[in-house]
Amino acid sequence: MALSPTQMATIVVLRVLIGWHFLYEGLSKLTTPGWSASGYLLQSRGPFASLFRGMAADPNVLSTVNQLNMWGLTAIGLGLVLGCFTRLASAAGLFVIVLFYLCTPPFVGYFYSIPTEGSYLVVNKNLVEAAALAVVLVTRSGLVAGLDRIIHGLLRRRARPAEA
């Protein structure tokens, strides 16, 4: 099944918007002196709570988690906006968001003190963003509008003489 140019264009828009969100999440953490995920991790509820709380408790793990978070979100954001290594960026983004979701799942009977706007039951915006990233992941829009198209073109060009 082929995607029409309009269908593909909407997916590119979706990708850029998600990328924008990631990029800002990453940069705002990077530019907040002393930012740490520990408060968020300590809030964790649900089946994986002890895992996430454990991350916050160990300072070495925590500082790695913090670095990965700040730089990871920024890199994923750049990748999605520019369509550069799009599949890698969307897979990583999907992974990260699923982690966020699992850390603080909006299940019945869980209450968090991080402020949330809106009302959620099992499905929250993290899950929606994760699903949207899955769409980006499988449709490979970077090859249509994104640096991947250039990278891919150059690689192919170099590969050709070898094939000949």
Place this chain on the structure above:
Amino acid sequence: MAGEDEKADADPPGQREDESVEKKFDRRDVLRGLSTLPALGLFGYAWSRERGYQQARRAAASAGNAAAAAGQAELNVALLGVGAQGEVLLDAMLRMPGLRFRAVCDIWKEYNQRRAVNLLRKYKFEVNGYEDHREMLDKEQDLDAVVIATPDFWHAQHTVDCLRAGKHVYCEKEMSNTLEGARSMVLAARETGKLLQIGHQRRSHPRYRHCHEKLLGEARLLGRIVTVNGQWNRAVSPDLGWPERYAIPSDRLRQYGFKSMAQFRNWRWYKGLGGGPIVDLGSHQIDIFNWFLGANPSHVTASGGTDYHDPATHEWYDTVMAIYEYETKEGPARAFYQTQTTNGSQGYFENFMGDQGTLVISESEANNPGLLYRDPNAPGWDEWIRKGYVSAPGLQERKPEDEAVVLDVRESVSPDQHRVPVVLRDPYHQPHLQNFFDSIRGTAKLHCPAEVGYETAVTVLKVNEAIEAKRRLSFRAEEFRV
């Protein structure tokens, strides 16, 4: 790697599969490839606007200060000890005009020192980093002041050396973990004629000063204060830990009196390094007991122990309760203080109870920032409300949530509740630091000079003594003087 991943099956989906094998890489590919770049440009624009907005807000906040700074002598400042508290003080000082930072001394070169130096360089200060405070004092001849925030057991030596080198000193509380140390600091300040401010920052907090001068002094709203209580409850705090790759080599740790990295980070828990929670937390508030009662205590009884933690790592008590007895100008008064480090509910506050009213106050703007209760039998406070000393009374009467409950008719009439109408919009330590620098410039007097810090140290350190002695101890009036 990622590139190969893209290459492995790189054909766009759908109908383009066939042509893409044949198609040459052309200008169209480049254009399409770059087509989302403008979104990044837009992001950059939005982000720079956002950052500009934040900066403008910060600038506006300090503009008032900058105006005050015009014509102020610039002071050369060094920081000695830039851990958690050193950072808090630096953050406050960076908002204050008229300071030029010259040097940072901290033995944790790999981490805390580097962080502070980098931060100051970002603010365009040319600062040098030192490990040894004596080397700093030798090389940085034109320093005016040193701000000390090292662990308590270093305060005496650091302060005395800085004063002798001709610098004014702001030294964090607790003045020292020993009375001999604290005494040597008072003497050094006297000998050198340099200023020594001890970091009991509530002494400069505008709300506390308002209460002391106006509400208790001029208006005497509480009448005669007979009982006082205060507390600092803090939740269990984990081992502070450290990033492994920035650990200090063990010979350097030993050189500066620490047995291990764990002890270096959690020095508060160890005898000989800190003084336990009564010193760490209690001294802030017990200092206020003395100040507001206008007296030093005559006796103390105390109980404390390591009830929760492992005494191997927590040499100091985690739970302390103390009762002070005072002879104030108006008669006897008693003060209870509790600090525990196993439960943080209700946080910290001081509560002064007189025969005409009650004052509950804390440093925090969020919790217990200052409430007054007028006893129903006390004369009205209308005059003080008109003068703006206290707010108009709020509705005290609270309906029970459950409509079915029956209130006992003998329940006493609840007193009027008023607010202390003073808020601090700056970081908590800023007024106290400002008072120190103003005193150097000759436009103010120290709010917590060495002698006052010493009286508080005597008051507080005796609690640990009383716990050990398991009996009521008395203070001699001369004990408070050097």
